[in-house]
Amino acid sequence: xxxxxxxxxxxxxxxxxxxxxxxxxxxxxxxxxxxxxxxxxxxxxxxxxxxxxxxxxxxxxxxxxxxxxxxxxxxxxxxxxxxxxxxxxxxxxxxxxxxxxxxxxxxxxxxxxxxxxxxxxxxxxxxxxxxxxxxxxxxxxxxxxxxxxxxxxxxxxxxxxxxxxxxxxxxxxxxxxxxxxxxxxxxxxxxxxxxxxxxxxxxxxxxxxxxxxxxxxxxxxxxxxxxxxxxxxxxxxxxxxxxxxxxxxxxxxxxxxxxxxxxxxxxxxxxxxxxxxxxxxxxxxxxxxxxxxxxxxxxxxxxxxxxxx
Amino acid sequence: xxxxxxxxxxxxxxxxxxxxxxxxxxxxxxxxxxxxxxxxxxxxxxxxxxxxxxxxxxxxxxxxxxxxxxxxxxxxxxxxxxxxxxxxxxxxxxxxxxxxxxxxxxxxxxxxxxxxxxxxxxxxxxxxxxxxxxxxxxxxxxxxxxxxxxxxxxxxxxxxxxxxxxxxxxxxxxxxxxxxxxxxxxxxxxxxxxxxxxxxxxxxxxxxxxxxxxxxxxxxxxxxxxxxxxxxxxxxxxxxxxxxxxxxxxxxxxxxxxxxxxxxxxxxxxxxxxxxxxxxxxxxxxxxxxxxxxxxxxxxxxxxxxxxxxxxxxxxxxxxxxxxxxxxxx
Ligand SMILES: Nc1ncnc2c1ncn2[C@@H]1O[C@H](COP(=O)(O)OP(=O)(O)O)[C@@H](O)[C@H]1O
Ligand SMILES: [Mg+2]
Numbered sequence: 001x002x003x004x005x006x007x008x009x010x011x012x013x014x015x016x017x018x019x020x021x022x023x024x025x026x027x028x029x030x031x032x033x034x035x036x037x038x039x040x041x042x043x044x045x046x047x048x049x050x051x052x053x054x055x056x057x058x059x060x061x062x063x064x065x066x067x068x069x070x071x072x073x074x075x076x077x078x079x080x081x082x083x084x085x086x087x088x089x090x091x092x093x094x095x096x097x098x099x100x101x102x103x104x105x106x107x108x109x110x111x112x113x114x115x116x117x118x119x120x121x122x123x124x125x126x127x128x129x130x131x132x133x134x135x136x137x138x139x140x141x142x143x144x145x146x147x148x149x150x151x152x153x154x155x156x157x158x159x160x161x162x163x164x165x166x167x168x169x170x171x172x173x174x175x176x177x178x179x180x181x182x183x184x185x186x187x188x189x190x191x192x193x194x195x196x197x198x199x200x201x202x203x204x205x206x207x208x209x210x211x212x213x214x215x216x217x218x219x220x221x222x223x224x225x226x227x228x229x230x231x232x233x234x235x236x237x238x239x240x241x242x243x244x245x246x247x248x249x250x251x252x253x254x255x256x257x258x259x260x261x262x263x264x265x266x267x268x269x270x271x272x273x274x275x276x277x278x279x280x281x282x283x284x285x286x287x288x289x290x291x292x293x294x295x296x297x298x299x300x301x302x303x304x305x306x307x308x309x
Numbered sequence: 310x311x312x313x314x315x316x317x318x319x320x321x322x323x324x325x326x327x328x329x330x331x332x333x334x335x336x337x338x339x340x341x342x343x344x345x346x347x348x349x350x351x352x353x354x355x356x357x358x359x360x361x362x363x364x365x366x367x368x369x370x371x372x373x374x375x376x377x378x379x380x381x382x383x384x385x386x387x388x389x390x391x392x393x394x395x396x397x398x399x400x401x402x403x404x405x406x407x408x409x410x411x412x413x414x415x416x417x418x419x420x421x422x423x424x425x426x427x428x429x430x431x432x433x434x435x436x437x438x439x440x441x442x443x444x445x446x447x448x449x450x451x452x453x454x455x456x457x458x459x460x461x462x463x464x465x466x467x468x469x470x471x472x473x474x475x476x477x478x479x480x481x482x483x484x485x486x487x488x489x490x491x492x493x494x495x496x497x498x499x500x501x502x503x504x505x506x507x508x509x510x511x512x513x514x515x516x517x518x519x520x521x522x523x524x525x526x527x528x529x530x531x532x533x534x535x536x537x538x539x540x541x542x543x544x545x546x547x548x549x550x551x552x553x554x555x556x557x558x559x560x561x562x563x564x565x566x567x568x569x570x571x572x573x574x575x576x577x578x579x580x581x582x583x584x585x586x587x588x589x590x591x592x593x594x595x596x597x598x599x600x601x602x603x604x605x606x607x608x609x610x611x612x613x614x615x616x617x618x619x620x621x622x623x624x625x626x627x628x629x630x631x632x633x634x635x636x637x638x639x
Contacts, residue, residue, distance in 0.1 A: 125371075201369075202412065203407055203409060203412040203413045204412065204413055204414055204415040204416070206362075206367055206407065206413075207405075207407060207413045207414065207415070207474070207477075208415065208426075209365075209367055209399065210365050210367060210399055210400065210404065210405040210407075211399060211400040211404070211426065211427040211430065211477065212395075212396045212397065212398070212399035212400035212401060212427070212430050212431065213396075213426065213430065214396055215392075221418075222415055222418070225417045225418075226415070226416065226417055299417060300416070300417055301416070301417060301461035301463065302416060302461070302463045305461075305463070305464075
């Protein structure tokens with residue numbers, strides 16, 4: 001098991017290298033000169049050259065990349081072109097917001113998604129099942145920024161229960177997390193329901209019934225564990241998406257998260273910040289992927305056997 | 310006179326699917342006495358599994374429904390049982406072994422847990438050590454190493470899985486065991502081992518059994534009595550001697566025997582029954598076997614045959630036997 005984890009962790013390295021090369025190339029190919037953007041409208045040629053040299057932009061592309069990687073390996077992710085602050089501080093002051101929204105949101109979507117999914121499956125064709133099916137259909141097809149705006153209108157403007165925008169305390173995370181969660185939650189409800197229905201038709205469920213196992217125990221001991229496997233996978237994928245994809249919601253709720261930083265940085269050709277942000281998301285995604293697989297193995301002995309072997 | 314354990318009286322079962330109304334059982338009558346092995350023989354789709362599932366009330370919810378009849382176990386009608394009574398009945402009085410051992414064990418629970426669960430359910434208050442010991446005993450009984458009880462189903466072969474399922478079925482020493490083609494999914498050599506095991510266990514524990522099969526050879530080896538099933542009816546029923554030695558048979562039974570190779574007689578080819586089982590969503594009129602019957606005449610097409618008792622133990626549902634008196638000269 002440890003061997004497997006180490007192997008997976010080592011595999012992250014080439015992935016990060018690959019991403020960094022591609023990203024660095026793209027940033028360099030896109031038109032625009034960061035130095036020119038920084039210096040403003042009135043400048044001398046000398047000042048511009050000096051700024052270029054300061055930012056390392058006068059060196060050949062390859063040299064720039066190697067310098068960047070070399071410094072990054074030593075923990076130095078460079079200075080933001082735009083703000084002149086260290087990139088590390090820039091990124092890490094923003095990540096907690098995005099991570100908080102993501103994890104609050106994943107808890108909401110998994111807890112509600114699994115519970116409603118199970119109830120809908122167990123009480124198939126009941127009123128609750130029909131209603132939840134209809135609601136999930138709507139939620140899955142409506143964009144999250146619209147849901148966010150509606151939630152804002154209801155809870156912040158009309159009822160005044162939750163903050164309108166920005167993060168002053170943790171309550172500021174609630175609405176954005178819910179807005180992000182709802183479409184994903186809709187998919188989790190549908191997935192849980194359909195896998196649960198499939199599992200309940202399996203022969204081993206009949207075997208358990210034939211043994212005299214009570215209905216509750218059949219659902220929670222015999223069926224749920226089997227039905228959770230695809231749910232874990234989907235939840236893992238959702239986290240990765242949300243880490244890079246709460247951009248729109250951050251705009252709606254005016255949250256200084258990683259999404260808004262990424263957009264501003266790309267617009268300003270702030271290569272060091274873009275690089276650090278994307279690579280950080282990539283590493284996190286890899287780790288979440290690994291965690292998903294480990295949870296999978298903990299649930300399914302067949303997967304565990306493969307990992308051990 | 311043997312004591313009746315299970316008596317199914319005129320049982321009708323339907324499956325209502327999106328495209329059709331499937332008439333799976335159309336008036337099944339059968340009796341299993343205490344300690345006796347009853348063979349239930351028939352082609353795929355005859356309704357054998359449905360019969361077993363009806364006994365344990367395992368028909369799929371909403372889709373499968375008993376529309377008529379009684380299933381009496383020790384005189385009590387099982388369809389009238391409450392949920393609680395059913396839970397107590399299942400596993401402890403009556404257990405079932407399903408057709409495919411590959412899919413009948415839960416992949417995420419250890420095999421030991423799955424056997425222990427049954428013992429625990431039906432012996433409330435039993436200590437953990439006693440349950441453990443009982444599981445070990447059951448494993449030994451079916452020829453498996455108790456040390457392997459912590460492993461998961463995927464670590465066992467098909468034959469071993471079926472042994473585990475049998476251990477599970479017998480763990481609470483039920484009065485009746487429903488074995489639904491317990492060997493069909495297994496290799497021939499393993500089949501023989503499993504059959505021998507079941508026969509030995511039945512004799513040791515005096516468990517009554519319904520042995521579902523499409524193989525008359527298995528019936529001859531294990532069963533005391535047998536019924537031949539066709540399109541949701543028992544069309545012939547009798548002691549094992551009646552089925553194998555009587556000169557009177559339902560034409561379908563004759564056909565079943567005709568499709569077994571006889572190594573002592575030189576024949577050029579087997580004689581399988583012509584045609585296919587009727588579609589249970591669209592059954593023929595009269596005798597359901599008439600479209601395939603070599604002896605079919607006008608009456609068979611229009612009138613459903615009565616059940617004729619050829620001897621106290623032997624009955625046949627076929628027009629050909631209406632002139633043969635009860636207790637006739639077999
Ligand atoms: N869940 C179900 N839904 C619809 N039809 C079913 C279902 N289960 C069984 N049947 C039908 O009932 C008939 C009897 O099936 P079954 O009892 O499984 O036969 P056997 O076990 O003798 O092969 C078949 O025609 C089968 O298609
Ligand atoms: Mg069957």
